[in-house]
Amino acid sequence: MLRVVAFxxxxxxxxxxxxxxxxxxxxxxxxxxxxxDIVQELGTLAFPNDGPALWWPAGMTAHVLVGAAWALxxxxxxxxxxxxxxxxxxxxxxxxxxxxxxxxxxxxxxLMHLHQQVVDLDxxxxxxxxxxxxxxxxxxxxxxxxxxxxxxxxxxxGYRADRQGKRGYSPRRAVRREAGKRRPADGSFIFATGIxxxxxxxxxERWRRDEMDSTRHYDHWQRDFELARRIGxxxxxxxxxxxxxxxxxxxxxxEMIDEAMADLKAHGPEPIxxxxxxxxxxxxxxxxxxxxxxxxxxxxxAFAARYSWVRFYTPVNEMYVCARMSALDGLWNEQLCSEAAxxxxxxxxxxxxxxxxxxxxxxxxxxxxxxxxSSEFYQPCCPDPDIQELAELENERRFLPLDLLYAHxxxxxxxxxVRDHGREADYRRFLARKVPRRTILGVxxxxxxxxxxxxxxxxxxxxxxxxxxxxxxxxxxxxxxxxMHTETNRIDASDAPRWLxxxxxxxxxxxxxxxxxxxxxWYSLTDQVDWGIALEEALGRVDPVGLFDLxxxxxxxxxxxxxxxxxHRDVPEFRDCTALKELLA
Amino acid sequence: xxxxxxxxxxxxxxxxxxxxxxxALSGVLATIPAIALLYAFGSLQIEAQILGRxxxxxxxxxxxxxxxxxxxxxxxFGRAANDVRGGWLFGxxxxxxxxxxxxxxILPLVSDGRTPAGHSAIGVFLSLVLWGAALGVVHxxxxxxxxxxxxxxxxxxxxxxxxxxxxx
Numbered sequence: 001m002l003r004v005v006a007f008x009x010x011x012x013x014x015x016x017x018x019x020x021x022x023x024x025x026x027x028x029x030x031x032x033x034x035x036x037d038i039v040q041e042l043g044t045l046a047f048p049n050d051g052p053a054l055w056w057p058a059g060m061t062a063h064v065l066v067g068a069a070w071a072l073x074x075x076x077x078x079x080x081x082x083x084x085x086x087x088x089x090x091x092x093x094x095x096x097x098x099x100x101x102x103x104x105x106x107x108x109x110x111l112m113h114l115h116q117q118v119v120d121l122d123x124x125x126x127x128x129x130x131x132x133x134x135x136x137x138x139x140x141x142x143x144x145x146x147x148x149x150x151x152x153x154x155x156x157x158g159y160r161a162d163r164q165g166k167r168g169y170s171p172r173r174a175v176r177r178e179a180g181k182r183r184p185a186d187g188s189f190i191f192a193t194g195i196x197x198x199x200x201x202x203x204x205e206r207w208r209r210d211e212m213d214s215t216r217h218y219d220h221w222q223r224d225f226e227l228a229r230r231i232g233x234x235x236x237x238x239x240x241x242x243x244x245x246x247x248x249x250x251x252x253x254x255e256m257i258d259e260a261m262a263d264l265k266a267h268g269p270e271p272i273x274x275x276x277x278x279x280x281x282x283x284x285x286x287x288x289x290x291x292x293x294x295x296x297x298x299x300x301x302a303f304a305a306r307y308s309w310v311r312f313y314t315p316v317n318e319m320y321v322c323a324r325m326s327a328l329d330g331l332w333n334e335q336l337c338s339e340a341a342x343x344x345x346x347x348x349x350x351x352x353x354x355x356x357x358x359x360x361x362x363x364x365x366x367x368x369x370x371x372x373x374s375s376e377f378y379q380p381c382c383p384d385p386d387i388q389e390l391a392e393l394e395n396e397r398r399f400l401p402l403d404l405l406y407a408h409x410x411x412x413x414x415x416x417x418v419r420d421h422g423r424e425a426d427y428r429r430f431l432a433r434k435v436p437r438r439t440i441l442g443v444x445x446x447x448x449x450x451x452x453x454x455x456x457x458x459x460x461x462x463x464x465x466x467x468x469x470x471x472x473x474x475x476x477x478x479x480x481x482x483x484m485h486t487e488t489n490r491i492d493a494s495d496a497p498r499w500l501x502x503x504x505x506x507x508x509x510x511x512x513x514x515x516x517x518x519x520x521x522w523y524s525l526t527d528q529v530d531w532g533i534a535l536e537e538a539l540g541r542v543d544p545v546g547l548f549d550l551x552x553x554x555x556x557x558x559x560x561x562x563x564x565x566x567x568h569r570d571v572p573e574f575r576d577c578t579a580l581k582e583l584l585a
Numbered sequence: 586x587x588x589x590x591x592x593x594x595x596x597x598x599x600x601x602x603x604x605x606x607x608x609a610l611s612g613v614l615a616t617i618p619a620i621a622l623l624y625a626f627g628s629l630q631i632e633a634q635i636l637g638r639x640x641x642x643x644x645x646x647x648x649x650x651x652x653x654x655x656x657x658x659x660x661x662f663g664r665a666a667n668d669v670r671g672g673w674l675f676g677x678x679x680x681x682x683x684x685x686x687x688x689x690x691i692l693p694l695v696s697d698g699r700t701p702a703g704h705s706a707i708g709v710f711l712s713l714v715l716w717g718a719a720l721g722v723v724h725x726x727x728x729x730x731x732x733x734x735x736x737x738x739x740x741x742x743x744x745x746x747x748x749x750x751x752x753x
Contacts, residue, residue, distance in 0.1 A: 002665055045707060072674050104685050108710065114702040117631050121698040230735055551667045551725070553599040554735060562739040 004214050004529050004540035004550075005075040006156040013152035014071025017090075017145035018064045024144045025137055035137025039063055041109050048113070070097050071149045079153060080539040090150015091143060098142035106130055106138070156540035157529055161201050161208040161282050167244055168218060172259045175222045179229030182268045187581040189574035190484060190519025191565045192272065193228055193547060194237030196528045199279040200325070200332035200535060205286060207538060208279075212241060214529035214540070215550060221260050227548055228269050228525055231558060232565040235312065236264070237372075237486070237521065239274030243281045246299045254306055261307050272312040272370055275300055275356060276349075278322050278332060286334035287326050287345040297355030304363035312368050314486075315356035318444065319349040319401035321374045331536050343400075343421045350404035350430065357436055368583065370519075372442030372486040373402055375471040377450045379462060384455065391453045399478065402441070404430040406479050438583055440518060441479055442486030443472045445503070468506040476515050482583050483510075484519035489545035491532060496545070496557035504564060516579030522561050526550055601738045604659035604666065607728035608720075612655015614727065615676075615719035616648050619712040626708025628701060635696045654683055655720055659728075667728055672721035680717015684710055 022039055029035070040052075043059025078093045107130070111119065159167065196211045211217075217224055228236050240257045247253060264271045276296055280286065284295055300315060316322070326333040327341035334341065353371070360367045378394040380387045396411040403410045407430060410418065418427050445468040448461040468485065476483060485507050490499035500522060511517045526546040530539055542550060547558035568574045598604040623629040633643040658679050659666055665675055688709050693700045701709050733741075 002668075002671075005671065007670065069674065069677065072671075073678060076671060076674065100685075104689055108689060108706065111700070111702045112704075112706045112710070114706075117627065117701065117703050117705045118635060118699055119702040121693045121700045549599070549664055551664060551669070553664060553667055553732075554601050554738070556600050556742065559600055559735065559739040559742050562735060563743060566739070 002076050003079065003542060004157050005072065006153075006540070007072070009156065010071045010075040010153055011068040013149040014068035015064045016152055017071060017148040018060075018067030020144045020148040021067075021141040022060065022063065025141055028137075028140070034133070036106075036134040036141065037137075038141060041113075045109075045112055067145060067149075070145075071153060074149055075153055075156065079156070080537075080541060085150075086154045087147050087150040090146040090148070090153070092146070093150070094142040094146025097145075098139055101138050101142065102130060102135060106134070155207065155538040157214040158202075158207050158209045158538045159213070161206055164208060164210075164244060164282075167210065167213055167241075168253075168256045169221055169260060170219045172263075173222065175226060177226060177267070179226060179267075182229070183234070183569075187577060187584060188234060188569065189577040190235045190521075190580065191233045191569065192235040192237055192269075192486075192519055192521040193231065193233050193525045193561075194272075194274075194487070194521065194523045195224060195239070196524040196526070196531075197239030197241065197274060197277050198531075198535060199241060199243050199277060200322075201279060201282075201286075202332060202335075202535065202538070204335060205282075205333065208243065209530070209535045209538065210241065210243075211529060211535075212239075215526050217526070220552060222263060223552055224525055225260075225263055225267065225269075227552060229267065231525075231547060231562045232569070233269050234569075235519070236269040236271050236525075237274055237314065237523065238264070238271040239277040239314075239317070240303075242276055242296075242299065243279055246281050246295070248283055249295065250298070252299070252302050252306075254302075261310075265307075265309055270312065271310060272314055273303070273307075273310050274314040274317050274372075275303065276316045276352065278317065278325070280333070287323065287348050288334050288336070288341060290348065292348045293351035293355050296352040297359050300356035301359035301363065304360040304367070308364060311364065311366065312370060313357075313360055314370050314372050314442070315360070316349050316353040317372050318374050319346065319353065319405070320376070320398055323349055323401060325534065331534055339417060340421050342397075343417060343423055346401045347404065347423055347426055350401050351426075353405055354430070354433065361436060366438065366584075367436075368438040368440065369436060370440045370442045370484060370486060371402070371405060372444055373475075374487075375443045375445050375449055375468070375475060377466065377471050377474070378459070379450065379452050379465065381452050381454050387453050387455065387457065390457055394451075394453070394459075402475075402479065406435055406439075406441075406481065407431050407433045408479060439481060440583070441475060441481040441483045443468070443475050443483060444487035444523070445471065445485070446488060447490065447499075464502075468503055469509050472506075472510060473513075473515075476510075482516045482518055482579055484517065484521070486519070486521050487523035488521065489523055490557070491543055491545055493544040493555055493557070496555065497560035500557050500560050500564065511573075516582075518577055518580040518583070522547060522557065526552070598660065598663040599667075600742060601733040601735065602664075602667075602728065603731045603733070604663060604728075605656045606659075607724060607731050608659020608666070609652045609656040610731075611659070611720050611724040611727045612651045612653070613648060614723050615655065615716045616651040618719055619651070619716035620644060620647070622712040622715055623708055626704050626711070628705040628708030628712065631701050631705040632692075632709065635692065635699045635701070651716065654679075655724075658720060659724065666721070667725045669725045672725055673718045674721065676717040676719070676721020676724065677714055678717065680713045680715070680720065683717065684713035688713065 039059035042062040043055030046058045047054040074093050195217055198211045201208050245253050323342050323345035325331045327336045327345040330337040357369050376398040378391040380391040396414050447464055450462040450465045451459045452462045454460050488503045490496040507520050526548050527550050528543045528545055532543045548554050633640045662675055
């Protein structure tokens with residue numbers, strides 16, 4: 001799939017464009033400026049000897065159909081290619097059909113109107129048929145069409161945050177199962193992938209991004225699970241849509257995911273259930289709301305009670321990224337840009353994670369928590385003390401949510417910030433907490449996780465400078481917890497297999513260095529939508545990072561991962577993962 | 586400007602795909618309704634007359650040309666050709682391009698300017714657009730059983746995928 005296209009919206013835009021064209025040129029003709037009547041040209045092909053009562057509806061129908069097809073073409077191939085206002089994008093795009101109309105369609109229409117079956121073509125006289133008034137009409141008509149299509153066709157993915165009622169999973173269908181027999185995974189090294197499931201809001205909480213909707217997982221959930229099984233993963237990171245399920249305090253639409261959960265229970269892979277992935281339900285607002293922790297704790301308790309067979313959980317995914325994007329970088333949810341808002345969000349997210357873990361443990365005492373966090377590193381560009389201090393601040397700030405979760409002391413600078421924002425008492429409560437024994441620190445890594453602070457104090461992506469081994473080692477040294485590589489991918493699909501193996505070699509090296517490392521993940525199963533721009537705008541651009549594309553056809557990295565798993569899963573050190581067995585015991 | 590038209594897919598077809606074969610077979614299948622439409626509009630007879638061949642020869646040649654065109658479609662659109670929702674549109678656009686290049690440009694050039702007009706011109710246009718739409722619709726379904734199995738493809742590609750031999 002090239003783009004995620006909103007079919008209905010594109011067809012509506014195309015039809016509206018055709019109507020705008022007709023209204024505009026008909027009005028001009030009525031005012032005494034007759035030009036090119038496309039509706040008559042088309043309609044009289046079918047009804048050459050009849051009046052407007054017949055040719056106008058026929059011509060208009062054909063015009064609307066052609067308009068819809070062009071609008072779909074625009075949606076697939078042109079929309080969001082330039083950072084221009086939508087109407088302008090449509091106007092520029094309309095140059096293509098205008099040129100084709102002038103050079104090919106109009107002359108051919110003249111041919112089609114002839115009362116003979118063969119002609120000897122005289123090119124010069126043929127093209128001379130396009131008079132200036134008709135050419136003007138064609139151009140005006142196409143301009144009206146393009147402006148209308150451009151203005152209407154926006155936001156092809158996501159939905160208004162207050163209108164989410166009809167979203168959800170397709171009913172179960174009969175599917176052919178091609179995966180081999182399920183292998184017992186208890187105690188073996190975790191090979192995982194995930195279903196991308198982010199659901200933050202944007203545009204001041206008016207627009208809901210929903211990656212499971214954009215990637216059509218709700219339609220293809222059975223197929224997605226089957227593909228995960230065929231690849232050979234033992235575990236699947238899976239985040240049921242909190243914002244759809246938890247529709248009001250104390251109200252949960254479990255029926256939405258019952259079939260999907262039953263499928264995973266029966267056939268695998270074992271889910272690592274991700275309960276909060278960058279967003280909250282509308283009624284909770286955003287991560288500045290002090291009620292977030294209580295509400296999510298209630299959700300986790302209800303989830304664990306209903307699906308008591310689930311053992312692996314990620315209560316809150318990437319708390320640092322969530323707090324940063326929502327409250328410091330101003331991209332998601334509350335869209336604030338202040339240290340105070342960041343501290344508030346980080347504390348609320350950590351409190352939610354703690355509350356959720358406790359609630360799950362009450363229902364399932366042997367639950368395992370995989371706390372996935374984005375591994376970050378900031379490198380100062382130069383010896384400028386201000387730049388170095390900025391890099392140090394960022395390198396301390398990246399740890400704040402995990403420090404709270406794992407009862408680890410924050411740096412002096414962060415402590416001062418916590419104090420300044422009136423959170424010291426909360427901080428002390430986090431420090432006094434006993435962290436559950438079955439806890440795994442998940443460390444995600446992408447090529448943009450290592451950043452340079454440039455001379456202007458701005459962040460720049462540095463690419464893979466030190467690599468996962470070095471960055472993950474920093475997290476290991478700080479927390480000394482069992483670890484797992486919980487996310488990676490590569491936006492350049494052709495380089496993805498190489499990236500996969502590089503990450504895998506990093507994992508092996510860290511294991512050999514004595515770090516208890518229990519799993520490896522390629523994230524995600526399918527391509528993602530708009531993650532190349534951090535979901536900032538609803539463009540519908542496909543990022544080719546998946547093991548499979550959005551048609552569910554495999555990418556090279558899917559085959560490489562399959563081969564990697566097949567090569568390693570029966571090797572003794574992976575078949576019996578000592579660190580995981582000790583944790584599960 | 587943002588990345589090119591098919592960049593999200595990657596320009597290469599997927600590693601388990603057989604785009605040329607699938608495209609050629611789809612092109613052959615899509616020619617059936619197209620020929621029916623040509624016949625209904627009387628365009629087949631006119632085209633044969635312009636080309637100076639019998640209708641049978643014209644149909645046979647058309648089938649071969651459309652198989653080749655289908656293979657080109659499968660290779661050019663790669664992964665996009667497997668999109669069930671949008672395939673008809675990509676195919677229709679391809680059919681339109683074939684019409685513009687073949688019927689509008691090339692046919693008059695090879696026949697001393699003789700070209701279909703009236704109903705037969707309508708028939709030629711509609712049949713190629715229909716051919717394209719049908720090609721796009723059937724391609725994903727024709728292609729699916731032709732895919733190489735994941736398991737054999739993974740073995741075939743092996744662990745060297747994405748790596749290169751060091752230069753000495």
